[in-house]
Amino acid sequence: MIVSIMIVAGIVLIGALGLANRRRQASLDHWTVGKRSNPKWTSWFLQAGESLTTFSFLGLAGIAFGGGVSSTFAVAYLTISWLGLYFVAPRIRELGQRRGYLTMGDFFEDRFRSRPLARVVALIGALALIPYLQLQITGLGLIVELATGSERARGLSMVVASILVAIFVAWSGIKGIARVAILKDLLMVLAMVVIAAGLVITFGGIPEVFGQIAREAPVLLTMHVDGYDPVFFITATLVTVIGSSFNTLPHLWPPVLAAKSGEVLRSNAKWLPVYQLVLFLPITVGLAAVLVLPEDTTGNTVLLTMSGAMLPDWLVGVVAIAGASAAMVPASAIVMGISTLVSRNVVGGVRGGRQMALNYVVIVASIALALAFGLVRSDIGALLLLTYGCTTQFAPAIAIALANRVKVGAWPVGLSIVAGSLTVAVITFAEIPIGSWDSGLIALAPNLVVLVVAEAIRRMRGGRDVEQLDFAADPAATAATEAAGSAGRSAAAPQP
Incomplete structure (x- = not known):
């Protein structure tokens, strides 16, 4: 009963924090990227949110239980990805500010x-995010069910948390997500x-x-x-390195576009790799x-089952609240x-x-769809790799588009x-059957x-480089390009 009360209170607190804005965000640009002025620490927590999610909380422990040290692939890709984002994220932000991307x-x-x-x-990006x-x-x-021992509590908590996420995202936008992201990472x-501490007490130390x-x-x-x-x-x-390095997950664009400067993003990219070391704990x-649970234990349940065996109930409640926040914050960004x-x-x-009304309708519809699928148990690791595999297909096109001059046409990119x-x-x-290969890489x-083939055909038919605007424009033109961006990218006029 104590654990159940703690979890309910924690979920409600997380939702209330997201609703702390006095006024509802009424325009899509402010709702999505604010004033594009997020300072270093706000950007840090928004970007760090992808490191500590439900996958890292439950999925990694499950993979380690079945696959041992192969689970360290998550530490590897998250660490290496920041090397690519050091260069890619500031460039995306630069283009976004000049042209008003959301x-x-x-x-x-x-x-x-x-x-x-x-x-x-x-369309592909939105569909690919549904599994995530x-x-x-x-x-x-799963966290609530394992912590409380009640399958009924599992479904109820999913519904309540989904409703709270929908409300606070619709009300506060990226500002609400940023506030909750700070609490989530602390938890x-x-x-x-x-x-x-539980591992040390139970086993006599991590080396043991x-x-x-x-x-x-x-x-x-x-x-x-x-x-x-x-x-x-x-x-x-x-x-995952290819996908993450080129920022191919669509829900990670607002934190990049909302940053105060490219230097903020570069600073985060230098220090966030160190943050990934915390992932060795769920792996451990x-x-x-493996030493105490039956071989047929479901992977997704390993971390909470072990927590229940090592810790008193009230500390299990603390761990469960942290796990709930690790679900609600990424869910809101997605x-x-x-x-x-x-x-x-x-x-x-x-x-x-x-436009905002349509936005709210899509929020409700997407959460309802994911909730319906979520009520049927799924393998967490498989869902993550499905999303990454699909969105990684954007990487070659993003790499092409980051250049000063785009030399590949739209329809070859779309077909690819x-x-x-x-x-x-x-x-x-x-x-x-593809063995151990990742479908996204294949x-x-x-x-x-x-x-390559489609672009060769386009060139043979007289296709040229894509006409670009002058991105050496005076920064004073930013306000004008923001307005042009809101009116639609293809209708925007070149800046001097």
Whole structure:
């Protein structure tokens, strides 16, 4: 009963903090990126939110339980990705401020001068984020069920948290997400410290955990477990590094576009890799679980089951609240990513209050869809890799569009993205056996082949480089380009 009360109070507190704005954000640009003036620490917590999610809280422990040290692929890709983002994120922010981007779709429309391409990218991006949103909601339900021992509480908590996320995202936008992100990371670090203390008390220290594993299950300290071999580690790391380095997840664009400066983003990229070290704790918990839990234990349940065995009830409640925040904050950012893509790029042509009204409808619809899927249990690690595999298909196009002059046409880019995304979908839903390979990495092959062939055909038919605006424009023109961006990328006039 104590744990249940703590969790309910925690979820309500998280939702209330997101609603702390006195006034509702009434315009889509302020709702999405504020005044593009987020200082270093606000940007830090918004960007760090992708490191500590339901996947890192539940999924990593589950992968470590079944696959041992192969689970460190998450530490590898998150660390390496910041090297790419050091260069990519400031460039995206620079272009976004000059041209008034609010979404990834705006970027594609403006750089390739094609609204149909923006619609294709926005539609694929929104659909690809649904499994990731489902992952967060599923994880929250599992956390509550395991902490309280009640399956009924699982469904109820998912519904309540989903409603709170919808309300505070609709009301406060990125400002509300930023406030809750700060609380979430503080709670997550606290939870990890508590879990580490439990490991030390239970096993006599973290080194002792690895010593026992070396004696009783040494294969887990190698990469030779079925399904978690070197091919899994390399391909899963590669596809997520490529996707993360080019910021291909649409819901991560608002934090970048809202930053005060490129220097803020570069500073974060230098220090956030250190933050990933905290992920070794859930990995260690997953390895320790091998020593005490039955072999048929479901991977997603490992961390909370171990917490219940090591800690008193009230500390389990603290860990569960942290886990709930790790679901609600990413869920709110994902919902923002989906709703802005649909209302601004997929539908388009809607302005003012009607655009915000459409945005609210998409928020409710996307959360309801993910909640419906989330009520059916899913493998958290698989959901993450599905989203990353699909969105990584944007990486070649983003790399092309970051150059000063775009030399590839819109329709070859669109065809390549569709080819790659369809490949991921077919492999996933048709359950085509690919061994330990990551479907997203495999799909980059047809993506690039279609891109090269289609662009060669375009060039043979007289295609030229995409006409670009002068991005050496005076910064004083920013206000004008913001207004032009709100009116639509393809209709914007070149700046002097």
